[in-house]
Amino acid sequence: AQTVTQSQPEMSVQEAETVTLSCTYDTSENNYYLFWYKQPPSRQMILVIRQEAYKQQNATENRFSVNFQKAAKSFSLKISDSQLGDTAMYFCAFMKHLGETSGSRLTFGEGTQLTVNP
């Protein structure tokens, strides 16, 4: 079974600064996907960024980028130029595809509550 660990329950950052959220995972799979989801107070789950394990290049989405270290099973999220709207709970998630007609299985970390201060 896969496990996902986020060792930082809470973090804070000043507006416009950069912050990095940590995530490690444990798996024996070789093909999988990793995600960061954001959950603001509205509780909607919003996909921030995705990474396919077979891709060596780190994914980027505007101010969000990841540092994917497959051998170390590490998947950290860097938020640049932090904005007040980035305040949310951030979840790291591991996805294993179950087959062509079986969907997938998402395993979430415990979450990191990020607060961006003005």
Place this chain on the structure above:
Amino acid sequence: DTAVSQTPKYLVTQMGNDKSIKCEQNLGHDTMYWYKQDSKKFLKIMFSYNNKELIINETVPNRFSPKSPDKAHLNLHINSLELGDSAVYFCASSPDSGKISYEQYFGPGTRLTVT
């Protein structure tokens, strides 16, 4: 247009009651899921269905029964509600093909409070 919708968004009920949460997706996806988010915000898969067939069935009390009348709907019925069932329940869906990442799209969640 709402992609994954859930009704109701809030549900307050008493112990022992039976309740249902409905989920619908208009994305044409093949697989639908139910997740439970507890008071510590931990998210855990409960069930998944692919074209009305049960795929994932985690260790969940028998009081929880998913029902999928068609591939666009996955409802969650809970019998004899207990205080510990209070949580936020999320529905999600994903495609079988066409998107390499098989990303799951989440509904807005249903906050269930059992008193």
